[in-house]
Amino acid sequence: MTERMRHGASIGQPLTRRDGPAKVTGAARYSADFHPGGMLHAVMAVSAIARGRVTHLDVAAAKAHPGVVDVMSPENAPALAKSPDEKDNPFAFRLDLLQNGNVRYANQPIAVVIAETLEAATEGAALLNPRYEAETPSVELGGETIFTPDSVGAGSPTQEGSGDIEAGFASAGTRMEATYETAAQYHNALEPHTSVAQWDGDRLTLHTPTQALWIAKGRLAGLFGIPQENIHIVSHYLGGGFGSKGFISSPQILGIMAAKLVGRPVKLVTRREQMFGSVGHRAATRQTLKLGAKADGTLTALDHHTLTLTSRHDDFVEACGLIARHLYASEAIATTHAVSRADIGTPIFMRAPGEASGSVAVESALDELALQLDMDPLELRLKNYAEVEPITHRPFSSKALRECYAQGAERFGWSKRPRQPRQMRDENGLRVGWGMGTATYPAGMMQGEARATIRADGTALVETAAQDMGQGAWTVLAQIAADGIGLDGDRVELRIGDSDLPNGGLAGGSTGTATSGSAVHAATQGALAALEDLAVNDRASPLYGAGNAGTVAEGGRLARRDDPTRSESFSDILARAGKDSVEAKGTGAGDPASRKTYAMHAHGAVYAEVKVDPDLGQIRVTRLVGAFAAGRIVNPRLVRSQYYGGMIWGVSLALHEHAVLDTRSGRVMNPNLAEYHVPVNADVPSLEAILVEEHDPHVNPLGIKGVGEIGITGTAGAIANAVWHATGTRVRDFPITLDKLLG
């Protein structure tokens, strides 16, 4: 903690987190840590069937339990101004808010018990003893009519390609076809979805974790029929989100409705097992990859077809095919998606949506092709290096992937890899395998705003409704603000995580820092311009008449650009003008012209070592080296943590996560953190992330690309390829577990 946030030199410094002391002392208050006076506890009851309707709830039994205040069910749930099934836009996902007794998936909320204590509410929910009229559910991938969706992911085309795919295969000397499956996965942020809601007439105060304060505010305003200004959402800290808190979910809204019903503040915390239903997941996929190549490895055809599933009542389609549109050059490319419906909760964006599942299939397929061609897998990727974006032929705004490949390979020792599998053992007789994969994720931007105020006491206030779910917004936005305004970090007050502040965009899609950071930067420049305006027009200022030359801000002073000895402090400028402060708003958004001209993506290369027990099939990842290029790095310490986190999610996708659905009942059979496996500390090997330099003049004024999701891509495939290299067994059904190696 020796570094200081120095003006003009904050960006790029590996500062420790500003919110660190609060987080390590327990002082950081997450949503469930708020207890307004008179607060009651609410507990949901959820459906044990996946399709049908609730015919009876024993409300009397629940109400008879000491401490129970009320039971909210379709009988008495507050009426809403708008149907929760109404879709104003494709991302207004349908909600289950007790407006009727229908059941559309297992673990759907069917009632809420409100009580003086958590224990009473929990017992009350158990006493409801629901009876159902059940219909036979269907939850299997491809179990019902398969159709082509209108769009995939966040509105991308279902099909996209270039060249003549048949001709590509016809001219190929070598062809490879394989089908890969990925399992349904649940975000399982460690913090459950929570609401602490308090109504005052038609004004709502809500503590809830959300990755998008303003989107949540808009949705709630519509549902409750009140102006957005009446809604105040506080979300200072999120205990993880990973996409599951991008859009406010049914349980969060039920907490608000419960507070309305009883006229007292209410806290509703989703129970862990209830998070396997109404708060989104990553749908299972079955992906078929067909590759054609010449003898030298040049791809002539790349055909990526995805089959996935969505809910019966809404549309979200995992966009696995996107990655093949951006990553490798091929004479012809075809990417298509198909989907079938099922009686499941609607899938949703989950860390690297589309790319994560797509990447593991594409990287596995390339590895299989490399074997057929007897080529080194890295060489094959370099052979098909995309100099321009494959389908659009747009140049990349920046792309240091070659450097990522080289630096990662060097660090890992890739050149010593034997080409054939089953060649290496360690001193204990475990089989050792090495694999690699390419990482990529789009460098998108949303739109966001920020406000910067320079105050007469020589401090600044920067405000934006951005949200920190662990990526480090509290720290990096302060770094950007400090540099922008020419003040040391300790003179900059940052306010985020509050819906009353200017719309800070979404902490998602790896767009958060790029968007809110750009907004913060723009706001600081606006505030400085206002300050400059005062000074250069004031005869008493040493900056008088400097308008043409312009000024620079440094150390709390404005100085003439052409003569830094002529300067004046922010405080003096404001004092003489008789003002307490100057303020300005700034916007962060992608520049449409450059986004049309250039393809914008972050890239990386991941190298993995695994060890496999030859008798037991037990797999351990022992080494992971990732090299990533993502434009300008605001804080290397925090960025490294983001890469590590992503890489661990890659380990998880490859080897651990699997929500097991019972096809008869439609229920998730392992809805808890003991049986739904996520990596623990002992599953995670020595990790290395190399931050490869990359300068991007087009992506945004600060040159920032997102880093939150790219780590998963590349990693899962690298591990799968390493498992093959260790064992000679190619598992195409993820996660790779020991039974599949022994079987």
Add this chain to the structure above:
Amino acid sequence: MSFPETGFPITLTVNGVSRSLVLEDARVTLLDALRERLDLTGSKKGCDRGQCGACTVLLDGVRINACLALAVSHDGASITTIEGLADGDVLHPVQAAFVDHDGYQCGFCTPGQIMSAVGLIREGQAGDDPERVREGMSGNLCRCGAYAGITEAVLAAHAAMNAPDVLPGGNLSEDAA
């Protein structure tokens, strides 16, 4: 319906302070007693069934999952929570190491990780062996994947606390009794 008149009186020494309360329900877990009745919300609830470690506290110096402990069965016990670790503004060496090594992201698992690390170091089980630290910390899930920083932090704190000329900070030495 309202609660019966009688309840379950208990006294806990929490972070060195004696706290008495009457529980209206015997089912109150130690975690909910701390979080909902004593306003000590630093300990977190990630699963409520002993599977994530977010609720880890020290009970008479030993790390436990507070969500699996019934408050009434620990009448008279001494509890250390994340709130009781620092000495005023001076962070406990484990807390300081988590900040220095970025042993967190969202921070939700962090109180549990830190209490678990304090317990692990005190148990003397893992020493300076990274593999054994990883094993010993594996009851604490971190969905953000901050494991690399957590392991580094525990090793660094272990080294700092075992350096010959450095005494353990915070309240650690008090509850060791």
